[in-house]
Amino acid sequence: MIKIKDQFWSPRRDINRTEALINQWEQYCRCGTLENFRLIAEGRPGKREGFFYTDSDAHKWADAASRVLASDPDEKLEGLLDEYIDLMARSQEEDGYLFTWNQLYFPGTRWVNMQVEHELYTAGHFIEAGISHLAAMGKKDLFNLALNSADLVVKDFTRISSASAPGHQEIEIALLKLYRLTGKKDYLNTAEQFLLKRGHNKLFGFIMLRDFLSHTFRSRKVRKLDKTQGSKELGFEFGENIQSREPRFLMVRSFFSFLDGSYQQQHQPLLKQTEAKGHSVRWAYMMYAAAILASEKDGDEVCNFLEKCWENLVTKKMYITGGIGSLPVIEGFGRDYELNNEFSYSETCAAIGSIFWNNEMLRLSPQARFADLVERQLYNAASVGISQDGKKYFYRNPLESNGELERHAWFETACCPSNISRLWADIHNLIYLETEETITINQYIGSSTEFEKKEINIEMESGFPWEGKVRIKVSNTRPISLQLRIPGWADSWEIRLNNELYTGGEQIRDSPIYTQIMQNAHYETVMLSPGSRNLIELDIPMEILANRSDSRVRENRGKRAISRGPLIYCVESENDIDSAVDISRLRFEMDHSSFTGSTGVILNDDVSFIPYFLWGNRGKRKMKVWVDFL
Missing domain, CATH: 2.60.40 (Immunoglobulin-like)
Incomplete structure (x- = not known):
């Protein structure tokens, strides 16, 4: 076992265990995520809360809690995890099916609208939670439930096509991990087919339109049913991810990405998708799964494909922070060198997915550049996603803000909080x-x-x-x-x-x-x-580095971004940030203020740079990574 004792990461892991995960559980209770399961377990009527995919947030929480308990016993956290397991055991159907959206609103209906409704995505996170719990606690109660779900997927998906390959990748990762643990070839083969059958239907737009219309009709039925159940007072505001100013023609571009399949990585067969396109989290999860597949099947062709993808991502579509996905709405990639700092989406989950992918690449092809990217994203694009106290989050992570964006306690789509807790708990496996x-x-x-x-x-x-x-x-x-x-x-x-x-x-x-x-x-x-x-x-x-951007990134021409070691720095201020910086006079100091704790800052007599991951911890403020210089 690897034991962490680190002046930077140990306090953060403690906050993850004692504050973040406990607070997340309380939010799941407050916003109805856990209540959805209780309605099924107790067989009573009630209104289901949240989007159709909210089950997955609870599963990721259980995954994170299990990973934490593997190295740091915690009686309170273990008690909550046992409560979750009992709830899942009473909610799961006999054959392994578990998806509250259908169980509550459409009993007997399964595996519909695969490009939209996230049944397999949710199942994947449930399976991962079972694997982590077995590894951490040596108990099989949650693992056996996860096996039931996995076996159901294998049984029901013997013939896989582009239409049945999931719209949001994740089940592939779970099945491949399960194969590594059990050696059962059915899990490997099903995961491989989910990956390789993507992008083979040239009329995918019709599949997407069919699924979208079906989901729309189903949602209308749900709203009618909900009117009879009343509305739950949530008691807090959800954070919004759309800013008042976004890229031009964004909605038009998003519409075409949905129809041509690129949003879901369904526009081409897997091994032809050497350009990063579409939803960045889905893309990163697909890369992660493909890397595991290549490792397990000696896949030179897949390995070469992954290295081409890596080159495209790093040289043309990645921010200096390691953030990936420049466009809102599609929450994903734009054109080559389309890296606007203010509009940047750079979802926290995308950075986390990329970290898991690059760590897997090191097993497949041990190259230091993969570990360098893990480091860049770990300290910057992922760490910025959670506040110092572990109770507030960023969902999107721009490199420039006019003061409009702020951290929130929760989101309508709350995928990032439990995901970052999974990463913090798993840091020992990156070393x-x-x-x-x-x-x-x-x-x-x-x-x-x-x-x-x-x-x-x-x-x-x-x-x-x-x-x-x-x-x-x-x-x-x-x-x-x-x-x-x-x-x-x-x-x-x-x-x-x-x-x-x-x-x-x-x-x-x-x-x-x-x-x-x-x-x-x-x-x-x-x-x-x-x-x-x-x-x-x-x-x-x-040393303090003044980084340049590729000249094809228009917004960064004539600007510099300051870094030192693995950290990217930014200017944060209540006022406009317009003055040019004399880079030659910058120096590094340790700051022991109450805001930063014990943190390295870069400054001169006129300006102070803080680590990018720290910005937004003092409420709404303006921020810039790329600055004019003297």
């Missing part, structure tokens, strides 16, 4: 990668672990993300190759072994283009002879 010959350290997060098969113990102390000093103590009884990631942002590095210089290096650059930085990431190998104790000291000085 190390073990193969037969090597141990690779991909993320510098304070931790300790034992690799039993290699008879190796590792203890790591890290100054990240504020300082690039890392101490790694290794106890090994036999020779071992240890690989250390040198980030693409590093200007220089030095590795010392048992107090003697082992290796080092440097690279000289001026105002780097941010899309190229990750390509410079690489691994340095340290060969360790058998010994009772080896001390490795890695020093990566963190």
Whole structure:
């Protein structure tokens, strides 16, 4: 087991366990997500609350809670999780079906409007929760329920077409994880067909239109039924994700993306979709599933496809924060280099999906650039999604704000809160990668672990993300190759072994283009002879970088974005942010104010930059990442 003891991440994981997850449960009680299941379990009438896919939020919560309990026992959290499991056991039908929208409003109806209504997406998150609970607690109560759902999917989807491939990818990930755990080929084959049958129907627009109209009629019936049940007072306001000013012709563009299939990644067969298109979360989940599939089936063709997708994403469609998905409404990708900072959607869940995908890519093809992207998104595009106290969230994450956007306690679509809790609970799985010959350290997060098969113990102390000093103590009884990631942002590095210089290096650059930085990431190998104790000291000085954008991103011409180490910085102010910044006078300091806690800031006499992930913690304020410079 990997134990986290880190000056940056340990407090955040504690907040995740003691505040965020408890608060999320209370919100599910307040907005009716859990009550929907209780109506079924208790067989009583009532109005179902929320969108048709809200079941999945509770399942992701259970997944996150299970992952937390795997390393940090918590009596209160475990009690709530047991309550969830009991509720699911009483709500699930005998054959494994569980989807409250249909169970309450359309009993006996299943697997309809597959491009719209998220039945398989919801089932996937339920299955993942069962897998995580088994791994964490060693109990099979939730896992057996999840198996029932998975077996039902396999039984009912023996013949898969573009029309039955889910509109929102997720079931593929769940089935592939289940295959890894059980070795049952049916799960692997069904997941593979869900992926490979996408995009084969040239008349997909008619399928989408059919499903949309059917869903519309069903929704009207639901509204009529709800009028007889009365309305529930929610007691709080939902946060809105649409701003007063959005891109021109947005609705027209969205309409055509729905009809041509690109919104759901149904416009082409999977292996031809080398350009990132459509809804960014669905795309990231599809990439994640494809990476698992390639790993399990020795899929060179799929691996080559994934690397082409990665290149397209990073060089043409990703913000400097690691945020992906530039357009609202479709919540996804625009054209190449269409990266407007103010309109940026960059949904938190999209960054989380990409982190899971890139971590899987490291298993498939261990390249340091994948770990660099994990780091970039972990500290920036994902971390910005949750407030310092763990009780408020951003859904979309622009790189510039006129003061209109603010954090909210909840959303009508509340997919991000429990998803970020899943990630925080899973951070330990981002650190190390073990193969037969090597141990690779991909993320510098304070931790300790034992690799039993290699008879190796590792203890790591890290100054990240504020300082690039890392101490790694290794106890090994036999020779071992240890690989250390040198980030693409590093200007220089030095590795010392048992107090003697082992290796080092440097690279000289001026105002780097941010899309190229990750390509410079690489691994340095340290060969360790058998010994009772080896001390490795890695020093990566963190310099202030003034990043340039590709000249084809019009909004960023003549501007710079400030970064230091893994962090992107921004200016946050109650006033307009128009003054040019003298970059040559910027300096780094640790700030110990009540707002930041203990945080590194970058400043000169005229302006102060804070880490991007911190903005929005003081209410509505204006913010910019890309600034004019002197």
